[in-house]
Each structure stands twice: as C-alpha cells, then as structure tokens.
Amino acid sequence: MSDHIVPVRVYWSVFITLLVMTVVTTSIAYIDLGPFNLLVAMTIAVFKATLVVLFFMHIKYSTNLTKAIVISGFVFLLVMVFFTMCDLLTRNITAPGR
Amino acid sequence: MITTAPVEVEAPKNYINAEYGLKSWLLTQDHKRIAVLYLISITFFFLIGGIFATLIRLELATPAADLVESNTYNKLFTMHGIIMIFLFLVPSIPATLGNFLIPLMIGAKDLAFPRINLLSWYIYILGGIMTLYVMVTGGVDTGWTFYTPLSSTYSNGYVIATACAIFVAGFSSILTGLNFVVTIHRMRAPGMTWFRLPLFVWAHYATSLLQILGTPVLAVTLLLLGLERGLHIGIFDPALGGDPVLFQHLFWFYSHPAVYIMILPAMGVISEVISTFCRRAPMGYTFIAFSSVAIAVFGFLVWGHHLFVSSQSVYAGMVFSVLSYLVAIPSAIKVFNWTATMYKGSVLLSTPMLYALGFIGLFTIGGLTGLFLAAMGMDVHLTDTYFVVAHFHYIMVGGAILGYLAGLHFWWPKITGRMYSEAWSRISAVIVFVGFNLTFFPQFVLGYLGMPRRYHVYPPEFQIYNVLSSAGASVLGIGLLLPFVYLAFSLKYGALAGSNPWGATGLEWQTDSPPTTENFAITPVVTAEAYDYAAGQGAKTVVVA
Ligand SMILES: [Cu+2]
Numbered sequence: 001m002s003d004h005i006v007p008v009r010v011y012w013s014v015f016i017t018l019l020v021m022t023v024v025t026t027s028i029a030y031i032d033l034g035p036f037n038l039l040v041a042m043t044i045a046v047f048k049a050t051l052v053v054l055f056f057m058h059i060k061y062s063t064n065l066t067k068a069i070v071i072s073g074f075v076f077l078l079v080m081v082f083f084t085m086c087d088l089l090t091r092n093i094t095a096p097g098r
Numbered sequence: 099m100i101t102t103a104p105v106e107v108e109a110p111k112n113y114i115n116a117e118y119g120l121k122s123w124l125l126t127q128d129h130k131r132i133a134v135l136y137l138i139s140i141t142f143f144f145l146i147g148g149i150f151a152t153l154i155r156l157e158l159a160t161p162a163a164d165l166v167e168s169n170t171y172n173k174l175f176t177m178h179g180i181i182m183i184f185l186f187l188v189p190s191i192p193a194t195l196g197n198f199l200i201p202l203m204i205g206a207k208d209l210a211f212p213r214i215n216l217l218s219w220y221i222y223i224l225g226g227i228m229t230l231y232v233m234v235t236g237g238v239d240t241g242w243t244f245y246t247p248l249s250s251t252y253s254n255g256y257v258i259a260t261a262c263a264i265f266v267a268g269f270s271s272i273l274t275g276l277n278f279v280v281t282i283h284r285m286r287a288p289g290m291t292w293f294r295l296p297l298f299v300w301a302h303y304a305t306s307l308l309q310i311l312g313t314p315v316l317a318v319t320l321l322l323l324g325l326e327r328g329l330h331i332g333i334f335d336p337a338l339g340g341d342p343v344l345f346q347h348l349f350w351f352y353s354h355p356a357v358y359i360m361i362l363p364a365m366g367v368i369s370e371v372i373s374t375f376c377r378r379a380p381m382g383y384t385f386i387a388f389s390s391v392a393i394a395v396f397g398f399l400v401w402g403h404h405l406f407v408s409s410q411s412v413y414a415g416m417v418f419s420v421l422s423y424l425v426a427i428p429s430a431i432k433v434f435n436w437t438a439t440m441y442k443g444s445v446l447l448s449t450p451m452l453y454a455l456g457f458i459g460l461f462t463i464g465g466l467t468g469l470f471l472a473a474m475g476m477d478v479h480l481t482d483t484y485f486v487v488a489h490f491h492y493i494m495v496g497g498a499i500l501g502y503l504a505g506l507h508f509w510w511p512k513i514t515g516r517m518y519s520e521a522w523s524r525i526s527a528v529i530v531f532v533g534f535n536l537t538f539f540p541q542f543v544l545g546y547l548g549m550p551r552r553y554h555v556y557p558p559e560f561q562i563y564n565v566l567s568s569a570g571a572s573v574l575g576i577g578l579l580l581p582f583v584y585l586a587f588s589l590k591y592g593a594l595a596g597s598n599p600w601g602a603t604g605l606e607w608q609t610d611s612p613p614t615t616e617n618f619a620i621t622p623v624v625t626a627e628a629y630d631y632a633a634g635q636g637a638k639t640v641v642v643a
Contacts, residue, residue, distance in 0.1 A: 065283070076311045079398060084347045087402065087414035 004061040014055045021048050112515070112612040127212035128615055133198035134513070135219050136189060143185040143226060146233075148575070150178035155537075155571040161558045171554035172239035173255065179242030184264050185226055187498055188356065191363035192309075193222070193274055195505045196302045198513060200278060202606035202613060203296050205287025205622040210280040218273035225267025232256045232263060241552060243353070246334040246345040250326045258328055261320040268313045271359075275309030278302050287605070289624035293387070296604050296628055297373075297380060300387040301366025304394035308355045308362070311398070316352035319345065346408055350401035358397045360494055361461070362390055364501020365432055368454045371504050372436050374602040375451040376443035379629035382435045389428035396425045406477045415474050422472035429465050433458060448600070449523040453504035456531045460496025464489060467542065482552075485545025491538045503530070503581070510585065511599045515612040516592030522584040529577030536570025603629055 238255035332338025402418030540563040
C-alpha cells in the first residue's frame with residue numbers, strides 16, 4: 001500500500017542474508033553449547049524474522065499506525081510467554097516454613 | 099446529518115430488492131447482504147446447538163442414564179459447546195449486527211474490504227460444514243476445551259477433524275476483526291471523530307483487537323495438538339518431553355479473551371438500546387468507551403484462573419487471581435453507567451429495552467459469580483462443578499444472547515424495513531428471562547453442593563435441582579422459538595417501519611429502512627455529538643404498541 005519503491009538489490013541482500021543465517025542455524029545445531037543452545041537458536045531466528053517483517057513485509061516503510069499494530073502483536077506474544085513462564089519457573093517453590 | 103424522504107413511486111430500491119436471485123446473494127459484496135447471510139447461517143447452527151442442549155437436559159432429568167450412554171453424553175456436551183461457541187456466539191453480534199451497522203453508523207458506503215468480508219463468510223461456512231461432517235460421522239468427546247492428554251492420546255473421537263474445523267472457522271473471525279479495525283480507522287464520514295462514534299462501534303473496535311490478537315493463538319494451539327496426536331511430536335505429552343499444562347495455558351490465552359469477544363459486542367448493543375429508550379446520552383460516554391478497550395487489554399492477562407487446580411504454580415495463581423479481580427472494574431463501570439443513564443430518565447419498556455434490562459441483571463450475576471471462581475480457595479471447591487456451568491451460562495446466554503436478541507429486535511426494523519408484533523415480542527422477552535433463570539439458577543446450587551459438570555449420572559438428592567433446570571430449559575426453548583414465528587411473520591405482514599421508528603439519534607437511523615445498497619444518498623457530514631437527544635433531533639416518531 002505504501003508508494004515506496006524498494007530497489008531489488010535490497011530484496012536480494014535480505015534473501016542472501018536469510019540463506020546464510022539458515023546455514024549458520026544448521027551448522028550450530030551440531031555444536032553443543034549447553035544452556036546457550038536455545039538462546040543462540042532463538043537469537044538467529046528472531047533476527048531472521050525481523051528481516052522478513054521489516055523488508056519483505058514492508059513494515060520499515062509503513063505508517064506509524066501499522067508499526068504500532070505489528071509491535072502490539074509482539075507485545076502480546078511476550079505477555080503470553082511471560083505469564084506462562086511465571087507458572088513454569090515457580091512451580092516447584094514451596095511456601096516458606098514448610 | 100441528512101434525512102431522506104423517498105417519494106412513493108413504486109417500491110423504492112433498497113439493498114434487498116436491488117438485485118434478485120441466489121447468485122446475487124452468494125456473490126454479493128454488500129456488507130448488509132453478507133450480514134443477512136451470516137444471520138441465516140448462525141441461526142442454523144444455533145438451532146443445532148440447541149438440539150444438543152435439549153438432549154442434555156432431557157438426559158439429566160433423571161439421576162440414571164436412561165436416554166444415552168456415557169460416550170454419547172460426552173459427545174453431546176462437546177458438540178453443544180463447540181457449535182454454540184465457535185459457530186454461534188463468536189460470530190453472532192459482530193458478523194451480523196456489526197457487519198450490517200458499522201458502515202451505517204460511521205457514515206460509510208461499505209466495509210474497507212468487501213471481498214474479504216464475503217470471503218470470511220465462506221470460510222465460516224467451510225468451518226461449519228467440517229463441524230457437521232464430524233457430527234454425522236461420529237462426533238468428538240473431549241469437551242470444547244480439548245484438554246490434553248485426553249485429546250492428544252486417549253480420545254477415540256474425531257479430534258483432528260474438529261480441530262481443523264475450528265482452525266478454519268477462526269480465520270473468518272480474524273478477517274472480520276481486521277475488516278472492522280481498518281474500517282473504523284479509515285472510513286469514518288467527515289465530522290465523525292473518534293469521540294462521536296457510537297458506543298456500539300467502540301465495543302466492536304475492542305472486540306476486533308481481541309479477534310486479531312487472540313484467535314491465531316487458538317489456531318496454533320490446535321495445530322500443535324493435531325501434530326502431537328497425528329505425528330507424535332512431543333509438545334504436551336511428558337513422555338515425549340512436553341508439558342500437558344502448556345496446552346491449558348495456550349488454550350485459555352485465547353479462550354478467556356474469547357469470552358470478551360462474545361460479551362463486548364453485546365455491551366455495545368446495550369449502550370445503544372439504553373440510551374435510545376431513556377432518551378438521553380449514556381452517562382459517562384468516555385468511560386464506557388475506554389472500559390471496552392480496558393476489558394480487551396486486561397482480558398489477556400487473566401487466563402491462569404482456569405488453571406488453579408491444574409498444577410499451576412501457586413504464585414502464578416495468586417497473580418492471575420488478583421488480575422482477574424481487576425478486570426471486574428471496567429465491567430462494573432459499564433453497569434453503573436447504564437443504571438445511572440436510566441436514573442430519573444423516562445424509560446420506555448419496549449422489547450429491546452426489556453432484553454437490555456435482563457442483560458444488566460444477568461450479566462451482573464454472571465460477573466459477580468466469576469469473582470467467586472477467581473478466588474483461589476473458593477475455586478478449589480467449585481472447579482468443574484455446575485457452579486462454573488451456571489456462571490458462564492449467565493455470561494454467555496444471559497449476557498451475550500440477551501444482548502444479541504436486544505440488538506436483533508432493536509435493528510430489525512432497519513434490517514427488514516418492518517415492525518414485528520410488540521406484544522408478542524415483549525411476551526417472549528419475559529418468557530426468555532424467566533426460563534433462563536429457572537434453567538441456570540438451580541445449577542449454582544447444584545454446583546455449590548458438589549455436582550460435577552460433564553456427568554450424566556448423579557446421586558438422587560440432586561434430582562430436584564436438575565428437574566427444575568430441565569423444566570426451565572423447556573420454557574427458555576419456547577421463549578427462543580417465539581421470535582422465529584413473529585419475526586418471520588413481520589417480514590410479510592409487519593407494518594412499515596419508516597427510517598427511524600425508535601426516534602434514535604445514530605446515523606443508521608437517518609437513512610431508509612431497509613437502506614439502499616449505497617447506504618446514504620450523499621455522504622453524511624456529522625455536525626453533532628453522539629446521542630444528542632437534548633437537541634431533539636430524531637426523537638419524533640415513537641412506536642408504542
Ligand atoms: Cu476466564
């Protein structure tokens with residue numbers, strides 16, 4: 001909907017970055033990083049998703065309203081993860097004095 | 099504001115007689131025609147869900163299992179829940195009244211995306227057909243909540259097919275919400291500022307946010323359930339490295355807000371009806387408007403109150419309990435504002451107003467008993483008893499369905515151009531109210547005494563309350579069937595409604611009944627505040643039977 005025309009060069013470089021990051025994800029899966037396994041995998045995944053949202057979905061060039069709506073979607077995702085983790089991480093704590 | 103006075107030459111063209119033939123309906127992009135398509139289809143599913151309810155109440159009339167065996171009973175309450183929630187309550191007010199009225203109320207020709215609107219109806223129908231397929235091929239027995247590990251491992255029903263049906267129907271809901279948000283942002287007539295919007299539109303804006311943000315989570319949850327059941331990917335099964343409580347977190351992240359998807363539009367209807375029949379602007383417009391948005395936002399933070407006895411951490415439970423109490427505040431704001439609007443007003447007890455009064459009382463009972471359930475200690479005793487069943491039926495039937503009936507009766511003259519019998523409709527409103535309370539109030543007692551939900555055999559001392567409930571259900575059934583008769587009758591024999599039979603102020607009352615395909619002859623320019631009854635505009639023709 002925005003009139004902004006993105007040069008094809010940008011699409012190609014994003015595409016190639018995504019491919020490179022896929023290779024990185026796959027190869028890093030063979031290395032055991034212990035507790036950092038999840039962190040590293042998620043960081044790469046979030047980075048890739050951000051590229052897709054910003055460039056392929058044109059959010060970088062959209063109005064502030066569109067940006068606000070995209071961000072609020074992620075905020076609600078964080079809310080979901082946050083409260084679910086509130087449960088998961090405190091399940092085994094017993095009340096003091098027991 | 100504009101007023102159109104059509105000169106009587108033949109029948110004036112409107113959205114109904116603009117074109118004829120099945121094709122003109124099935125390929126229409128007119129939001130009003132799509133609303134009528136939705137009205138017919140949700141009514142069909144309401145009847146199916148009602149048949150299941152009837153069978154349930156018949157079975158429960160005696161303590162023994164005389165009508166169906168346990169397996170069949172499990173399928174009955176599951177299909178009742180799934181059809182009533184996903185195929186009736188969620189689309190009920192938004193897809194029919196919202197679809198019809200939002201463009202009219204904001205002075206637009208149509209919704210922002212007419213084709214997507216039609217697409218959403220077809221998606222809904224596809225989901226409905228898939229549900230019917232499940233129903234006739236053997237049904238599903240997990241309850242509408244699909245809790246794991248029953249649904250993922252042990253159930254013999256058509257879980258994956260049902261999950262697919264709801265997955266599909268969910269997209270219709272998302273598309274409707276998306277359409278409304280964009281329409282309300284972009285299509286308002288000149289002068290229709292945000293704070294001149296009717297409260298019905300504010301309520302639908304809040305509802306749309308819930309539909310857009312919540313429904314995808316349900317879709318993903320059902321997808322994960324299907325993946326575990328079909329391909330044994332470990333998500334919820336501890337043996338495969340999953341967590342069964344995770345399912346409940348994900349499911350209720352949608353399904354608690356889904357309650358607000360059902361009740362917020364009804365609240366929007368009630369605001370319109372009360373203001374019209376009290377002849378004054380609703381008390382505290384901004385409070386009602388923002389409380390809708392507050393309910394939508396806070397509604398996302400309380401889902402854990404469904405998990406108090408599901409091995410959820412006590413500490414998380416405390417947080418969810420407090421947050422659940424907080425969400426009562428915006429609901430109470432609305433109830434106080436509605437009653438304050440009526441205070442010392444000249445209240446006209448027409449049918450929509452009768453339903454609105456019923457709504458206020460029943461929603462208050464439903465909401466307050468929700469606080470009982472949000473208290474962790476109390477909930478241990480009441481979880482999965484008939485107290486819960488009574489509580490959510492007070493919200494969903496006493497609230498959402500009464501709101502829907504209030505709205506249907508209020509805007510029926512606008513939708514069809516005809517008046518129904520005021521006497522019959524008042525009688526039926528009273529029958530619905532009496533029948534409803536007779537059906538569900540005994541269930542509070544039953545639940546408090548300890549009768550669990552979802553069982554078809556029970557100790558004989560519970561029979562008296564179950565008989566009361568089943569008797570009430572037959573009264574309620576009559577009350578709900580009566581509108582089919584007098585509304586159908588009104589289509590042919592009802593008096594012509596005129597553009598503004600209730601003397602209301604909204605833009606939708608400033609155009610013909612039924613409206614033309616374009617809604618307004620010229621784009622209206624709004625110069626007055628909403629609900630400007632003091633100025634006396636619109637308050638001319640009042641129909642009293
Ligand atoms: Cu809830």
